[in-house]
Amino acid sequence: xxxxxxxxxxxxxxxxxxxxxxxxxxxxxxxxxxxxxxxxxxxxxxxxxxxxxxxxxxxxxxxxxxxxxxxxxxxxxxxxxxxxxxxxxxxxxxxxxxxxxxxxxxxxxxxxxxxxxxxxxxxxxxxxxxxxxxxxxxxxxxxxxxxxxxxxxxxxxxxxxxxxxxxxxxxxxxxxxxxxxxxxxxxxxxxxxxxxxxxxxxxxxxxxxxxxxxxxxxxxxxxxxxxxxxxxxxxxxxxxxxxxxxxxxxxxxxxxxxxxxxxxxxxxxxxxxxxxxxxxxxxxxxxxxxxxxxxxxxxxxxxxxxxxxxxxxxxxxxxxx
Ligand code: DGY
Numbered sequence: 001x002x003x004x005x006x007x008x009x010x011x012x013x014x015x016x017x018x019x020x021x022x023x024x025x026x027x028x029x030x031x032x033x034x035x036x037x038x039x040x041x042x043x044x045x046x047x048x049x050x051x052x053x054x055x056x057x058x059x060x061x062x063x064x065x066x067x068x069x070x071x072x073x074x075x076x077x078x079x080x081x082x083x084x085x086x087x088x089x090x091x092x093x094x095x096x097x098x099x100x101x102x103x104x105x106x107x108x109x110x111x112x113x114x115x116x117x118x119x120x121x122x123x124x125x126x127x128x129x130x131x132x133x134x135x136x137x138x139x140x141x142x143x144x145x146x147x148x149x150x151x152x153x154x155x156x157x158x159x160x161x162x163x164x165x166x167x168x169x170x171x172x173x174x175x176x177x178x179x180x181x182x183x184x185x186x187x188x189x190x191x192x193x194x195x196x197x198x199x200x201x202x203x204x205x206x207x208x209x210x211x212x213x214x215x216x217x218x219x220x221x222x223x224x225x226x227x228x229x230x231x232x233x234x235x236x237x238x239x240x241x242x243x244x245x246x247x248x249x250x251x252x253x254x255x256x257x258x259x260x261x262x263x264x265x266x267x268x269x270x271x272x273x274x275x276x277x278x279x280x281x282x283x284x285x286x287x288x289x290x291x292x293x294x295x296x297x298x299x300x301x302x303x304x305x306x307x308x309x310x311x312x313x314x315x316x317x318x319x320x321x
Pocket of ligand 1: 054075076077078079101237288289290
């Protein structure tokens with residue numbers, strides 16, 4: 001008998017085929033609506049494999065309802081939606097999708113830097129709203145990217161990919177990380193700084209750390225006050241790394257120049273969020289890895305992890321804590 005699997009959203013066909021060949025599956029067959037919690041809780045009762053997105057919380061309560069579960073294959077590199085320690089206690093393997101989304105996410109971090117610095121989305125709204133009367137010397141002026149200093153928080157795969165792109169813009173690149181890596185410094189031409197110095201010296205600060213108890217709220221009022229008034233903050237990691245209310249106040253009071261955000265404390269961004277009132281922030285709906293090719297690769301990677309574990313093979317991308 002094929003192992004039973006539950007898939008929490010409609011996924012790309014190629015990934016579904018991998019699962020269908022070797023598993024019996026049920027799927028929440030919608031693209032844009034997450035599976036309701038009560039449906040998920042009732043669906044996991046008899047399954048050995050669970051294919052999840054970052055929108056599903058895999059916690060003790062869900063695990064209690066899934067006595068046969070052997071693997072949670074998350075279609076994301078981040079896994080803060082999963083209680084990995086609780087899974088480990090029950091012998092449940094957790095996997096993620098590292099590597100395949102690195103370059104795509106770095107592209108988006110750069111897009112946000114450019115858009116926030118050069119006021120791209122604000123300028124487009126201005127034009128579409130029929131406000132463009134004439135060319136004027138200081139109309140919609142932003143700050144330069146070329147030759148500026150970029151501070152990267154977290155020099156993992158995506159941080160490194162952002163650093164490589166920055167060379168094309170002749171940027172000076174600083175980084176701060178849990179561990180200093182002199183080999184990488186030489187390879188990428190980046191300089192290490194402690195956290196506070198990086199914030200003080202950078203014209204752009206781009207965040208590339210996972211969300212953990214250590215990184216939660218790591219950018220707040222104090223850290224924002226260290227940044228230059230002309231600085232731009234970019235976040236493509238997880239919203240809760242930044243204290244959103246503190247950022248809103250800093251942007252509102254023009255204590256920093258702008259921000260580019262792909263992630264938020266609460267997703268989807270609440271319709272009454274004060275961020276929506278501000279013109280010096282570029283807001284995107286968590287699309288860092290959203291290229292057609294990359295999303296397909298992420299789904300295939302998660303499907304392969306799922307199927308392997310359910311057939312007694314080693315997972316390709318196990319998560320450990
Ligand atoms: C991830 O993979 O963690 C991203 O946030 C979605 O691609």
